[in-house]
Amino acid sequence: QSVLTQPPSVSAAPGQKVTVSCSGSSSNIGNHYVSWYQQLPGTAPKLLIYDNNKRPSGIPDRFSGSKSGTSATLGITGLQTGDEADYYCGTWDSSLSVVFGGGTKLTVL
Amino acid sequence: QLQLQESGPGLVKPSETLSLTCTVSGGSISSSSYYWGWIRQPPGKGLEWIGSFYYGGSTFYNPSLKSRVTISVDTSKNQFSLRLSSVTAADTAVYYCARHHELGRPYFDYWGQGTLVTVSS
Numbered sequence: 001q002s003v004l005t006q007p008p009s010v011s012a013a014p015g016q017k018v019t020v021s022c023s024g025s026s027s028n029i030g031n032h033y034v035s036w037y038q039q040l041p042g043t044a045p046k047l048l049i050y051d052n053n054k055r056p057s058g059i060p061d062r063f064s065g066s067k068s069g070t071s072a073t074l075g076i077t078g079l080q081t082g083d084e085a086d087y088y089c090g091t092w093d094s095s096l097s098v099v100f101g102g103g104t105k106l107t108v109l
Numbered sequence: 110q111l112q113l114q115e116s117g118p119g120l121v122k123p124s125e126t127l128s129l130t131c132t133v134s135g136g137s138i139s140s141s142s143y144y145w146g147w148i149r150q151p152p153g154k155g156l157e158w159i160g161s162f163y164y165g166g167s168t169f170y171n172p173s174l175k176s177r178v179t180i181s182v183d184t185s186k187n188q189f190s191l192r193l194s195s196v197t198a199a200d201t202a203v204y205y206c207a208r209h210h211e212l213g214r215p216y217f218d219y220w221g222q223g224t225l226v227t228v229s230s
Contacts, residue, residue: 002155035216037156044205044223045156050216088156090215097171098146098158098215 003028004089004101011107012079020074020104022089028099032092034072036065039086039103048087049074081108111136113206113221121200121228127193131206131221132186139164139184144209147180147191148217149202157202161209162189169212196228 005023012018022034034052037045047056049065052072064075072089089101117129131145138145146161160170162180170178179192193200203225207217 033214033216035214037217044220045217046220047216047218050210050218051214056218090156090217092213092215095172096169097173098161098209098212100156100158103155 002102003093003097003099004091006087006089006101006104008102009105009107011109013109014079014081016079017075017077018079018106019076020087020089020106022072022074022101024070024072024091024099026070027095028070028091028093029067029072030070031094034065034067034089034091036063036072036074037088037090038083039088041085045088076106079108084108111208111219113208113219115204115206115221115224117224117226119225119227121196121226122230123197123228124195127191127196127200127226127228129191129204129206129224129226130188131190132188133208134187136208138182138187138189141165142210144169144212144215145182145189146207146209146217148205148207149200150205150223151199151202159191159193159204161212161215198228200226201228202226 036049039045052067053065093099144161147159162168203223208219209217
């Protein structure tokens with residue numbers, strides 16, 4: 001049982017937009033920055049979003065992040081088959097621990 | 110370009126100690142700007158933070174693993190290590206080392222490729 005709650009799966013057609021939610025509490029998301037990671041099959045996670053809504057160099061602006069209260073959202077526009085992956089949110093928790101969501105599998109239909 | 114590489118045994122017997130090393134190249138683990146940590150991922154499951162250290166001398170562990178985990182540093186080799194004692198099958202996972210920023214905003218920007226550790230007799 002992960003501290004942060006994500007939907008197990010989402011899907012959309014190529015070219016469409018999809019969002020992935022990440023729900024937490026005041027102990028974590030509500031008072032700390034959120035980051036998002038993309039994990040392609042068989043590879044290490046890759047940083048997509050940090051500090052709620054910032055993109056590292058090289059990450060296309062098709063990827064966006066937002067936070068409101070105790071929830072965060074990852075948005076992906078112009079879906080491509082190459083975006084099929086698992087997506088994880090992460091943040092700091094007041095229990096003195098880095099916490100992650102359980103992950104969301106994105107299927108591009 | 111910063112690179113991290115995990116190394117260590119791929120098979121550990123139950124009740125024994127898992128030991129892994131992360132070798133960092135292209136940057137120094139002595140940098141005061143970053144934390145260095147371990148994350149694991151059981152087969153088919155999500156990510157779990159194990160612990161991190163800060164070169165200034167602080168070490169932080171996941172409360173659920175704290176009693177069994179030790180992270181140590183060898184600055185002469187630019188390496189840091191993980192020891193997890195009394196392992197069981199539940200500790201079977203891909204283990205990653207990674208760099209991250211301050212704990213209040215712990216985003217992991219560089220990761221190793223990961224190494225699978227299986228706990229089995």
